[in-house]
Amino acid sequence: MTEWRIEPTDAYARAHKYYEKKQSAELIAVLDNLDRYFKVVSHGVHPQFVVSGYIHDEGKGVRALDQKGGGKGKLRQTRLYVYPDVDQKVLYLITIGDKNSQKDDIKLSADFVIKLKGA
């Protein structure tokens, strides 16, 4: 029985490094929600049954894990786009973005899934 793994794409790795330097508090907040999501999935709950306020379906199986902003430091709304591949038990981290990049991020994520499934 294989265990779930996390696989960051190159686009995610670039975004991670950018956020680490420019918006580290936002990055930590979305990583916290990633940890929350991954713990549930890796303990055997099917991704489709992981439902919470911070999770948004973006089509083609892509899910956006957000942190709403607010709080003490008034964080900017940030979203982490992921794709849980149930067959391979791999959670792909596609990219991170904000409200301004939302449209492009969703398109990038959909293209990623199409390419992944076609491969």
Add this chain to the structure above:
Amino acid sequence: MVKQFKNVNELIKGISEDENFKKDAIKQISENGLGKFLSFLRCEHRMTQKELADKMGCSQGRVSKIESAKDDSLSIRDFIDYGNALGLELEIGFRSKEMKWVDMVKYHAFQMQRYLNNIVQVAKEDKALEEGALNFCFETLKNVPILILNTMSKLPKSRFNKPIDGTKGKVHISGPIQPQRDVNANNEAVAS
């Protein structure tokens, strides 16, 4: 080369550059493990925060707050209410900080025996229950070795290099096959 990570902490250590960021991120992420566990229980029961809130008699915002709260701000009351809504009882326990994984295995082995003894005790003097208890003991006797063999198969030098699927294969755990009447006699002897 494609890099994969077992968990979020490994991911942070693997792709972040700043040591202070790594430390801060890992610290903050580990501060709300209990809320994450409650969130897991809710999802395992296939419930939304709203559905759980209705059962708890509170708002969805309250459930969301419990699930994202830091460990030190949760109360026993939160756990009891959350458990009640999921049909679960809260169990609290302590264990020695010195306890190792092997000690845990031994502890649970003895716990298993304790529970089996409880089943046998309850079944006493009721033929049907005794039969059921005996069957359950045999089932346990078959399944527990399968679990252990599956674990052993993960060791690199293991002779059991293929996982054993309990639903397909059969593990022979008794001695030579006996005529049916002897098996029954043995069963009665064990049950009495």
